Amino acid sequence: MSNPFTPTFGIVPPYLAGREVFLLEMQRALQDGPGNPNLSTLLIGPRGSGKTALLSCVAEEALQSGWIVARTVAADGMLEDILQSALKNAASFLHQRTKKKVKSVSVGQVLGIEWALEPAPATNWRTRITALLDELKQHDIGLLITVDEVRADLPEMIQLASVYQLLLTEGAKISLIMAGLPAQVSDLLEDKQVSFLRRCSRHYLGSISDTEISVAFEKTIAASGKSISGEALKIATKTAGGYAYMMQLTGFYIWEEAATHSIISKKDAERGMIRAEDAFRSGVLLSTVRELSKGDVAFLRAMLPDEDYSILPDIAARLKKSSNYISTYKRRLLMAGVIEEGAGKTLSISMPMLREYLEQQNA
Ligand SMILES: Nc1ncnc2c1ncn2[C@@H]1O[C@H](COP(=O)(O)OP(=O)(O)OP(=O)(O)O)[C@@H](O)[C@H]1O
Ligand SMILES: [Mg+2]
Incomplete structure (x- = not known):
């Protein structure tokens, strides 16, 4: 009996804890097609919260619903990467569906040799992806683009977002699901050139409930004997x-x-x-x-006297600062996925073992 658990980044575990509702929503969105707001979604969560695994599941869901998928990570060359993998996947999808040789279907023509061999200037990207989408539309096939590890400092990321918005308004059957760390996503959302991204559905991968974790443990273990x-x-x-x-x-x-x-x-x-x-x-x-600043750590230490959750004025009083002044640290820690904000603006330390670690250092 081999070990079914997958403590490796990017690997989809046999049972995903706490993602059922989101995946159902995505399934519905992919079936509904254009117009469903969840087709443009940002997944936001700290390291190890399961963003990449969830992107993989959405991609799988899309394939099942008759979409093709182009997956990429935000980096230089991502636009070309998206186009090439979309073309490749479209060709093999149509090949499977029609049982005809790829050459004989029109995607073969879209795959014009000059595109395939020489990356055209980036400005042409919109024309090329539009041609592919037009082609796919005739077969009622949608294109899901997933972008992992989004970054705001990347011109191609900005370009993708603006072209995507245009394609949406033209009624293309297209979906863009992006995932990133809270700080990166927040920088991206501040970029004025892509204000449209602020209207994307946002899905936060915060703490998973104990019940859901417990069910996932049981199922994983039972399925492996x-x-x-x-x-x-x-x-x-x-x-x-x-x-x-x-x-x-x-x-x-x-x-x-x-x-x-x-x-x-x-x-x-x-x-x-x-x-x-x-x-x-x-x-x-x-x-x-190690990645936190002295101020961040001081903020966290000021939360320790509270057993379950803290409120900002108490933390401020302990630090002898104004609530306004320390709210910068609050924001930074929320973005790092180290603390979480609950009902009534209550704050709690969300990273496992961090509280114990800080308490030991205090002792
Ligand atoms: N819903 C889930 N339930 C249980 N385990 C999960 C779930 N999602 C992911 N995992 C597991 O958690 C770990 C981290 O997942 P993943 O690599 O997707 O996180 P991430 O948010 O992309 O991290 P990073 O920010 O470092 O890229 C992996 O070991 C994966 O198998
Ligand atoms: Mg990841």
Whole structure:
């Protein structure tokens, strides 16, 4: 029985915790086609919250609904990359559908040799993608573009957004799903050239509920031929802390501890938990804390006296500063995915183990 957990970035786990509603909405959007607002969506979440995995699932959903998909990461050359993979996927999709040789269908012509071999100047990108979309439209095929790791400082990202907006208004069957870290997305949204992006649906990948984490643990384990005791499941769920990557780390080490038996026990969970926490500490926590400024850390420390959640005026009083002054730190920490804002503007530390880590340093 091989270990079913996937503590590796970018890998889609066998069961996604807490994404059912979003995926259903996306499924509906892809079936509805043009006009559904969720076809233009921004996925926003901290490191390891599951953005790349979710993009993969949406791409899979799109394929099932008869769309073709072009996936890319925001980087120089991304526009050409999108076009080439869209052309390639369109050709093989039509080939499968029509059972004709690619050469004989019109996408073959769209794939004009001069395009395929020589990247044309970027200004031509709109004409080329429009030609492809026109072609796809005749077969009622939509094009989903996914862009991972969005960045605001990239001219091609801006160009993509503006061309996409035009294509939408022309009624193209097209969808753009982007994913990025909160700080990058927020910079992108501030860019005046692409104010249209502010109207995209936004989906935040915050903490996943314990119930959903627990169900995903049980399903993953059961599908791979083991089971887990109630006590062990409680420990595992608590260790995961509502965080996708930590769930996979926890599951992975708990499974390793139970290598020789079929029911994962409390003892396996306790041992696995220690290994998962060590891995998380060295792999995520230390680098996250290192990237924070002194002011950010002081803000976090001022949250420690509150057991579950804090409010800004209390934090300000502890730091002997005005609420206005410290709101910069609040914004920075929210963007880093380290804290979360709840009902009534309450703030809580959302990164697993961070509170314990800071408390130990304080001691
Ligand atoms: N919904 C989920 N439930 C459980 N595990 C998940 C879920 N989504 C992703 N994972 C797991 O969490 C880890 C991180 O996922 P992923 O690489 O998609 O995160 P990310 O947000 O793209 O991270 P980064 O910002 O570093 O690119 C992976 O191990 C993946 O298998
Ligand atoms: Mg990613």
